[in-house]
Amino acid sequence: MIKLIDVVKDYKGDIRALDNVSLEVTKGEFVFIVGPSGSGKSTFLKLVTKEEDPTSGDVFVAGKNLGSLPRWRVPYLRRNVGCVFQDFKLLPNKTVFENVAFGLEVIGRPRSVVQRQVPQILELVGLGEKLDRFPDELSGGEQQRVSVARAFVNRPLILVADEPTGNLDPATSVGIMRLLDRINKTGTTVVMATHDHAIVDSMRRRVLQLEHGKVVRDQSRGIYGVGT
Amino acid sequence: MIKLIDVVKDYKGDIRALDNVSLEVTKGEFVFIVGPSGSGKSTFLKLVTKEEDPTSGDVFVAGKNLGSLPRWRVPYLRRNVGCVFQDFKLLPNKTVFENVAFGLEVIGRPRSVVQRQVPQILELVGLGEKLDRFPDELSGGEQQRVSVARAFVNRPLILVADEPTGNLDPATSVGIMRLLDRINKTGTTVVMATHDHAIVDSMRRRVLQLEHGKVVRDQSRGIYGVGT
Amino acid sequence: MRLKYFFSETVQNLRRNLLMTIAAVSTVAISLLLLGGVQVLGIMVNRMTTDWEAKVEVNVFLLQDATENETQALQTEVSKMTEVEDVTYVSSREAFLEFSADYPELATGLTDSDLPASLRIKLADANEAEEVADRIEGAPGVDEVRFGGDIIKRLLQVNALLRTVTLAMSVILMIAAAGLIANTIRLAIYARRDEIGIMKLVGATNWFIRIPFMLEGLFAALVGAAVAVVVVLGGNWLLLSRLPEAFPFLAPVLDFSSGELLTVAGLLVGVGGLVGLAGSSLALRRFLEV
């Protein structure tokens, strides 16, 4: 589903964020990306959504080489790759409902579907009563949950989540993880960057550990950290 | 140092974020605020920095009633209350160095002091080599650490931190907590909202637990959660 | 379905970004108002210069002893010229009456026949006065041909100058208005650059993002244009249609046909709408590359 071959990513100013990364994530997998702050987790996820392009090497998503994907196809790629952003990226001028609905409107779902599915999904993340709020009228954790809801409202093939529980208390985090697990069980590939010890240790899924842009551990049914 | 008397905070639309909260934090204390997402932790911290005003009740900070503080005095209050914001609030057009320096320039520190102290403090949070980056060229955790550095660069009386480790890996979190502890030892009052189980449990400081805007637990040398 | 989405999206954004909507509408209104004002001025100048030029005439003074035949032949020949609009015969007597009305003191020493009969020629285009005069010069029965000479040349020059100036002004204002409107739209879109980036990351195609922005730009521009049109027409009605009372000689200059006013209104709406659409589309370009 996701395949990186010898990927190097340098940001301008010779900052190496990913250093010769090769890995493969197969369909239906659930992968945790762990590693210290600044080790390249978000960069890896950004390559998958083509928010960034690799400096060298190839990235394949859903069988397509993103390097040769024409510009106009990128939106269609992104509809298949739901993304929970580390900084949420909610539209400030839209309500919670409209933010989540946007993910469906983009793919041309009829209004009736939007009207039915959006409240459902918001109920699932515990925001059933905050449909009409604007993002700046929500707490940090609530914003994060809107971002989660938007990422999988259109049932993408791949779900990419960048610390989706960073602003959530343990109880709510567990709820969100259950949700991700359920989504994963329906066949969606889930790649999640996280710092949450407890979650990784309790789920026992594949763990990819990054350090200074290199994959230093790739363990199925792994735990958060060995040395940490 | 911080005193709330019968404080109620309603946001527009009759959303009760804090419900009759009375509490006192004395000088030099280290207090954790815990509670589920949306329970009012950030709202409490915003009252202390006068980012929000209470709907009713009184808030005292450093002996002053914020309700009767004239508008022009607010900046001077904020210089005594360093704040790590949940969403970082870095100035996008300033480099890491300039963002942190801003906290000193605001209080009129001479350039020589700025030139000396800023790199020092950035070194402490592990960003000694990223002085000239702009915030959007940093990872989430790095941005968070810039926010932390800015909050205490001018040695405030009170340090208010809203989930300052939410985007950090455990190892880096421990480093930040050591820093906060050291600052606390020099007499600074620290109030920190957090979801981090491990940190609260290991530090054993006073814990204030909020739920639906009410203080449901106030325990010295507490742990993160009882029921969670 | 899609249309409905785009429409409600546009309305919502206009409402939720009220400050920007107001800024954009007022900038468009002010810019187009200036353009409209110059346009009206241009029509007035055109009108005025045309009016002046219509008064240019070629006077053909006939010989005292010109025969009636000669006069007749000359008159028909002249009236056949394409440049000539109208020819009037002024007899000696008529000339004397006119002169004595203008200079009563001097007329006492003169008689009817002291002044020559003449043909007065009105031209289709004042610029051809000299040419027509040259052609008639020396025809049988003709004593002298006068067409105002330097004075006319000067008048024509002034007219040409006035027209050039107003044309230059309206071109400059057209460019200026377009620049100002485009600038404002650019800033309004810049203020929302983050939003555009987010939409792209969520899988929106460029057109899906662009259309509501373009409709917003179009709407703001059209409302601004409408305001400008109302002010121009209202100002015209209030001021210009009342000025002739005080300045009767201005009446012909100021009497705009509704056709002319519609043209100005159309220009304003056209420029506004076009710049609104194109401006937002162009301004979006750089932010769509995510």
Place this chain on the structure above:
Amino acid sequence: MRLKYFFSETVQNLRRNLLMTIAAVSTVAISLLLLGGVQVLGIMVNRMTTDWEAKVEVNVFLLQDATENETQALQTEVSKMTEVEDVTYVSSREAFLEFSADYPELATGLTDSDLPASLRIKLADANEAEEVADRIEGAPGVDEVRFGGDIIKRLLQVNALLRTVTLAMSVILMIAAAGLIANTIRLAIYARRDEIGIMKLVGATNWFIRIPFMLEGLFAALVGAAVAVVVVLGGNWLLLSRLPEAFPFLAPVLDFSSGELLTVAGLLVGVGGLVGLAGSSLALRRFLEV
């Protein structure tokens, strides 16, 4: 120290928000350019109308039998009037020569003494022609007083109209320019509203935030004004100082003194600077309330 901070802050922001700097500078330049153009036009109209009015004269035709004493007395009396700038005596002979130059055919039947001697009066203010005429009317030795009557009244009306129109235009453009510049500054500041909020939360006083923004606004406005001044002066030099070659009669209208040009330049810089400062200060207000 502080000054240095504000200065480097301003320069940095101008550089890092280049798009906004460019938009602001160009809007200011365009707006002030239009204002400057109208200002120059206003000076030209003023010049032209003054020129016309300087040509207005009152003609006092003397009786054929007026004595030299009477004439002399009248001339001294008239030249003492405050409204009168200059009096010239035109003898019968001079009048005849002038007339025969204008109407050679008619002059053949006349002699020197057919035309009356007259006093030609130049006025300080053309509006007083009628009053001066009335006062001289009926004085000993005076036959008739003429001052152009309706024609002069009409000229004066036209002049008044022209002056009012150009004044109105410059007032309108002053307001329009201020509005456009303020709008742009408002949008530029709106795009940075978050920054302002953050600065306040970090403990910056309103002035600490405001000063760099105001300096930015001032700078953008002054650069824009400078561009406008250069274009106005350059345009004046290129076009206007060459026009008189083609249109010699325009020379007096176009010959601007450097004082006048400096006044226009000063106005542009003044309006730009003031609106830049005040505009950014006002636009900031609502975002400073955090």
